[in-house]
Amino acid sequence: MPENVTDHAAPQPVIRVLDVVKRFGGLAVLDGVSLEVYPGETMVIMGGSGCGKSTLLRLMIGSLFPDEGHVQMFGRNLDELDDAGLDALRLRFGILFQSGALFNSMSLGENVALPLAEHTDLDRETIEIMVKIKLEQVGLREAAERMPAQLSGGMKKRAGLARAIALDPEILFYDEPSAGLDPVTSAEIDQLIMDMAGKLGVTSVVVTHEMDSAFRIADRMAMLDAGRIIKVGRRSEFEALRDCPLTGDEETDLVRQFLRGDSEGPITARRLSTGYERDILGGAGF
Numbered sequence: 001m002p003e004n005v006t007d008h009a010a011p012q013p014v015i016r017v018l019d020v021v022k023r024f025g026g027l028a029v030l031d032g033v034s035l036e037v038y039p040g041e042t043m044v045i046m047g048g049s050g051c052g053k054s055t056l057l058r059l060m061i062g063s064l065f066p067d068e069g070h071v072q073m074f075g076r077n078l079d080e081l082d083d084a085g086l087d088a089l090r091l092r093f094g095i096l097f098q099s100g101a102l103f104n105s106m107s108l109g110e111n112v113a114l115p116l117a118e119h120t121d122l123d124r125e126t127i128e129i130m131v132k133i134k135l136e137q138v139g140l141r142e143a144a145e146r147m148p149a150q151l152s153g154g155m156k157k158r159a160g161l162a163r164a165i166a167l168d169p170e171i172l173f174y175d176e177p178s179a180g181l182d183p184v185t186s187a188e189i190d191q192l193i194m195d196m197a198g199k200l201g202v203t204s205v206v207v208t209h210e211m212d213s214a215f216r217i218a219d220r221m222a223m224l225d226a227g228r229i230i231k232v233g234r235r236s237e238f239e240a241l242r243d244c245p246l247t248g249d250e251e252t253d254l255v256r257q258f259l260r261g262d263s264e265g266p267i268t269a270r271r272l273s274t275g276y277e278r279d280i281l282g283g284a285g286f
Contacts, residue, residue, distance in 0.1 A: 011039050012075070014171060014203050015060060020069035022055055029055050030066075031227040042197050042204040044214045047224035048258065048267065053207045054175070056224065060205065061095060061173055062086050073171075091119055093171035094164030098179055101160060102148040108159050109135070109144035115166045134162040138192060154185035161192060165200075172196060174206040178213045190216045211259060215239065223255050231255050 013036035022030040030052045037043045047053050058064040059071050065079040072078070073089060081089065102111050109131050116127045135141040138158040143151070151159060157177060164172060174193065178186040190213050196202045208214055214221060218235045230251050231238075241252065242259035250266050257265030 013037055014039050014074060015205070016070075016072040017056070017060070018070045018072065020056075020059060020066040020071060022052075022059065022064065023067050029227055030059075032069075033224075033227070033229050034069075035222055035229060035232065037203060037205055039203055040197065040201050041219040042193065042206060042217050044206045044208060044218040044221045045224060046207075046209055046211075046214055046221060046258070048209065051224040052227045053209075053224055057173060057175060057205070057207050061093070062090065091167055092169055093173060094167065094169040095173045096157065096160050096164050096175065096177055098176040102151075102156060102163075104148050106147075107144065108140065108146050108148070108151070108162075111148070111159060112163045112166055115163065119167060130166070134166055135159075137165065137195075138162045152185075154181055154188065157181070157185075157189055158192065161189075161196075165196065165202075168200075169202065171203045171205065174204065174208075176208055176210075177206065178208060178210040183212075186210065186213055187216070189213075193217050211261065223258065225251075225254060 015035075015037035017033055017035040020030055020033045021028055033052070033056060035043075035045075035056075045053055045056060055064065059066060059078075060073075062071075062073075062078045062081075065071075070077045070079065074092070076085075076089070078086065078089070102108070103114070106114070109128075112131045112134050113127050116122055116130055120127075122130070131144065132141055135144055138161050140155065140158055140162060143155065148156060148159070177189050177193065181189065193204060193206065194217055197204050204217075206214075206217060215235060215238070218238075220232065220234050221238045222229050222232045224230070231241075238255075238259060241256055244256065246253055246256070254266040256262075257267050
């Protein structure tokens with residue numbers, strides 16, 4: 001639960017991941033993952049490259065389905081919905097893709113207007129007003145006529161967010177929102193994420209490996225490693241773990257190493273034990 005939610009007033013989760021297993025080519029990318037996301041909170045999902053973060057996000061939005069277990073949104077199993085049911089559910093959430101995923105042949109304003117034109121009965125004048133409101137929320141109202149090629153990386157992220165909130169979603173998913181941005185622009189995106197949660201009451205699920213960003217925005221955090229969630233807790237718990245001395249427990253010290261970005265610890269020891277260093281330094285062998 002979020003830190004400001006007490007046990008006697010605990011709400012039902014808006015997203016539930018229940019014992020999910022997902023395999024590709026016989027390899028379990030996710031292996032028994034369970035996670036709950038509560039209304040109005042910002043849940044940060046983190047972990048190293050290849051740990052299963054992106055796969056978990058795709059399962060949450062219904063672009064993939066689990067081989068075992070279930071993903072529920074608003075109390076409904078996504079894998080049990082037909083196409084019409086999934087389409088209706090998708091109108092209740094928005095996604096900020098890592099690249100922004102803008103249509104290059106359309107202006108910024110046209111990109112934001114697209115979901116309104118496709119999924120509402122609003123007239124053109126009302127859509128134009130709504131587009132200005134959404135762009136103002138991300139600080140881009142004066143750039144409405146620009147094409148995506150004329151935007152910086154940070155502006156593309158903000159533009160993607162404006163499009164993601166066009167239909168006033170209840171949940172926002174963010175895929176590596178700070179990737180490729182300078183520290184100041186990254187902080188601006190983090191502030192927008194916090195504004196969406198604080199001012200609009202949006203539930204946020206953020207996939208990232210940027211620790212500065214994670215600790216700025218999170219209410220709760222989940223750490224993925226090798227397809228398993230090894231820790232879920234409030235941000236304060238992860239802050240305490242980051243700052244504590246080594247414990248001698250491999251999983252705890254693995255989380256600590258990731259949070260601190262240390263060059264030595266269980267993560268690097270595991271890589272060395274697989275012969276990674278010997279393979280790299282010993283030549284290609286082909």
